[in-house]
Amino acid sequence: MADLQDEPHSVGIGAEDPPAAPAVTSALERAAALLSAHPVADGCNTLVWTLRQMPYHDIDTPDAGIDTDIPRLRAGGVGAQFWSLLTPGEAADDQVVSDTLEQIDVALALVRRYPDSLCLALTADDMADARNRGRIACFLGPVPGRTLTDSLSALHAFHALGVRILAPAGAPWARHDLEPFGHEVVQEANRLGIVLDLTGCASSTARRIAAASKSPVIISNTAAAALNPHPANVTDEVLLALREANGLAMITFDTARTGDSLHAVADHIDHVRAVAGPHCVGLGAAFGTEPGDPRPTGLTDPSGYPRLIAELLDRGWPEADLALLTWGNAQRVLRDAEFTARAAHHRRPAPTPF
Structure with a gap:
């Protein structure tokens, strides 16, 4: 029989019952508890581009001049962040390459600069390790597909620098159809474990790439075209293709694409879950900008994530589905990409880049 001294809470003569833990009752309290175990893996933040314009900005301190900083990321329960390295505007191809390299340097x-809060992540294991150590896992990408021309060398170089996401939109090999070189890019991205981000791709192109890729694809910031026919929103046909490919649609917090309220954003998340399934929906807010970009009420910066999760709890979402939405689905896509890459390495050697 075990010694009662080894069990300080056992009931015996003169023993007192331990104080009961406070009940977690409100949706916001439940949301905070869930995010402590399953933090947000945010699929899109453009902070790196913004900091490129203001290199001496300190993100360790809240500042009204920008919507993303470490205190607000922590307040929102963000545990992983995909730093977008896309370049705004229609710069020439050579300028896109230099802009992308400069953003990698900034990231x-x-x-x-902030090793106690941020750490570079290359794998799904890195993502979990960062969470366990109380840091925010930082993934590099997507980079623009336009940086690749008729050679895969740039893709290899980006991978060596730590990039793990590529966005084909705007590239000549993925504008109207998937060109032969585009098929090579998809195959090589699969071999390297680079996730393809179909944000901005035409619906037909997105479906073709999703079908051609042996690993899951993502759309890192989007919303449901069925609720708002914005040209950057994703159609139900693409959502069904994502479901078939075990991909991931990550919902943005952009008033023009979702509507001007937290409730409207939740409607888009509900729709994507209904069409693509709970394993294919995530969050990609597209924070990281200076004030002025319209944001839904209640979701003006990363600290708003608990309010969104509370809204979904009030709508009856099971906590298991919320854990997939915030963390599980993003980690699963990364693990699947790594599995595909390992399998490809066993099948064939890397192609010669020249």
Whole structure:
């Protein structure tokens, strides 16, 4: 029989019952508890581009001049962040390459500057390890598909620098159809474990890439075209293709695409879950900008994530589905991409880049 001294809470003569833990009753309290175990893996933040314009900005301190900083990421329960390296506007191809490299440099410097809060992540295991150590996992990408021309060398170089996401939209090989070189890019991205981000792709192109890829694809910031026919929103046909490919549609917090309220954003999340399934919906807010971009009420910066999760709890979402929405689905896509890459390495050697 075990010694009662080893069980300090056992009931015996003169023993007192331990104080009961406070009940977690409100949806917001439940949301905070859920995010402590399953933090947000945010699929899109453009902070790196913004910091490129203001290199001496300190994100360790809240500042009204920008919507993303470490205190608000932590307040929102963000545990992983995909730093978008896309370049706004219609710059020439050579300018896109230099802009992308400069953003990679900014992102890596950001991680080095705040080692107690941020860490570079290359794998799904890195993502979990960062969460366990109380840090925010930082993934590099997507980078623009336009940086690739008729050679895969740039893709290899980006991978060596730590990039793990590529966005084909706007590339000549993925504008109206998937060109032969586009098929090579998809195959090589699969071999390297680089996730393809179909944000901005035409519906037909997105479906073709999703079908051609052996690993899951993502759409890192989007919303449901069925609720708002914005040209950047995703159609139900693409959502069904994502469901078939075990991909992931990550919902943005952009008033023009979702509506001007937290409730409207939740409607888009509900729709994507209904069409693509609970394993194919995530969050990609597209924060990281200076004030002025319209944001839904209640979701003006990353600290609003608990309010959104509370709204979904009030709508009857089971906590298991919410854990997939915030963390599980993003981690699963990364793990599947890594599995595909390992399998490809066993099948064939890397192609010669020249």
